Structures are given as structure tokens and as C-alpha cells.
Amino acid sequence: MNPMLVNCPRCKRGVSGGAATCPHCGSPIATAALVQDPSTQATPALACAPTRELRLGNLVSEHRVGVDPWVVFGLGIVIIATGAVTLVVPVVGVPVLGLGVYVAVLGYRRIRCSARLYEKGFVYTARGAEHWVAWEDVEAVRYSETRYTLNLLVPAGTRHRLEVEVVGGNRFTLDDDLRGVARLSEQIRQRSLGAWLASAKRRISEGETLAFGPFSLSLAGVHSHRGVLGWRETWHVKTDDNFVSFFTLTADGKALVGWVEAEMMAVRDYEVFLTILAQMHEPTGTQSS
Numbered sequence: 001m002n003p004m005l006v007n008c009p010r011c012k013r014g015v016s017g018g019a020a021t022c023p024h025c026g027s028p029i030a031t032a033a034l035v036q037d038p039s040t041q042a043t044p045a046l047a048c049a050p051t052r053e054l055r056l057g058n059l060v061s062e063h064r065v066g067v068d069p070w071v072v073f074g075l076g077i078v079i080i081a082t083g084a085v086t087l088v089v090p091v092v093g094v095p096v097l098g099l100g101v102y103v104a105v106l107g108y109r110r111i112r113c114s115a116r117l118y119e120k121g122f123v124y125t126a127r128g129a130e131h132w133v134a135w136e137d138v139e140a141v142r143y144s145e146t147r148y149t150l151n152l153l154v155p156a157g158t159r160h161r162l163e164v165e166v167v168g169g170n171r172f173t174l175d176d177d178l179r180g181v182a183r184l185s186e187q188i189r190q191r192s193l194g195a196w197l198a199s200a201k202r203r204i205s206e207g208e209t210l211a212f213g214p215f216s217l218s219l220a221g222v223h224s225h226r227g228v229l230g231w232r233e234t235w236h237v238k239t240d241d242n243f244v245s246f247f248t249l250t251a252d253g254k255a256l257v258g259w260v261e262a263e264m265m266a267v268r269d270y271e272v273f274l275t276i277l278a279q280m281h282e283p284t285g286t287q288s289s
Contacts, residue, residue, distance in 0.1 A: 057119030076104025
């Protein structure tokens, strides 16, 4: 089979695709021929996906959309049908039809969600767009549970929400639209914690100061608006459901006195923060209660 004729990328003249260089201007041709030949080029989606999956390792688990989005989508279809029937009275039918379209579109968007967990990262799909995230690219993970009640007494369900922040400041949220989101959230949190912890310790050892909301960590110690607590000084940190509190010894060394405290939710990646404290504070370690 004769090589196809391609255009030289420099002088734009016709050249045999099998030629190493352009006979007119001497520009390399082999690479250009490969790019222009459709038979040797895969589509971007097919070319990228296997490479990314190979980079993230083996598939660990897959999470598809739950029942709720389908219920919303079905409700939208029912409202659309009702609006179509009532179009004989436009004042009633048109608003109902519009509401049905809005609800159906909302449900359809939620249906197009999924998540795949790999050994070295995960893939989150929302509205047809895939987000590929390696564990080392995760900068913050925030998980919350909201419990609903009727009349403040009767439990009405729990809403799970996971917010993931990645390098570059991009954020996305996973919630109960996905099946097993609570288990998925725990897996993402644990796996990203290990990667982020290793990265944070390395950056601190290289002299970088890392911010964790109201606190910062560096080779010098723990920084806050009150000053700095050195790693070799005697101090304690305690945590409860709402606060992180630091205590230092009094001048006579016989009692603890509060140094500074902050709300737990204000501390960025508090699990990484507390783990680094425990590993780098040599005299007393970290006490949690």
C-alpha cells in the first residue's frame, strides 16, 4: 500500500507520508504523518481513559446512583404528563408543564452520577463529566452527617455529604445520590489521608509552612495568633466533638493553662493536623479525649 500524501507542517506542500523529511524545506515529516493519519490515531476519550486507569491501579469498588434521583426524575415525568393533559386550560397547563420539565431535568442530572474507587485514586462522574483524582492530589476531605427529625422527636433520615478539595482549589461533593456514599466517603478519607500525610510531612521537613485554618505547622512548631509552640516544648492538645484546644504548663510546671482553642470544623484536614502533631511533638505526644 502506498503511503498517504500529507501536507508538510512547515511549507504546507504535498509530501509522501513515508518520507522522513520534506524534500522542499527539510522539515521532519514522520511525526506529522502519524498525527494526520486517522487510522493510527485513537479518539481522545479512548486514548486517555486506559492510560488514566492504568495510572490509578486496579478497580476497588464502584458506586452507582441510588433510588432518590430516579424518584425525582419519575416525578418530573408525571408532572409533565399532567401538564400536557391540562394544556386545554393554558393558565394551568403551561406552569405545570414548566414545573415538570424543571423537576425532570433536575432528576436527570442527578442520575448521571457515579464513582469508581481505585488503588491510587478515584473517578467521580457528574453530569456526564469525569473527574480523575489521584490520592496525592487531594488537599482536604470534609465529611458530615445531617440527621432529620419530625417535630424534633421522630427520626426522618440521615443525609451524608462528602466534600473533596483537590490541587488547584477545585471542589466537588458526593452525597446520597450515590449508593453506599457513607462507605465510599470513609474509603476516600482513609486513602487520601495516608497520601496527604506523607506529602505534608515531606513539605514541612523541606522547610515549608503548612496552613490548617487557624493553625500552621512548620519545623519551628505550631503557629497560631498567640505565637509559636516549639516541638520540644511541653504542651498538650485535647480534642472533643467541637473544639481543638492547646494547653501549656504554668511557670512552676505544676498545672496546665489554656493557650488557644479553635472549632474543629475550622481546622483544615484536622486528622492530618492531629497525626502530624502526634508524630512530631517529641516530649509528650498528643492526648485526645
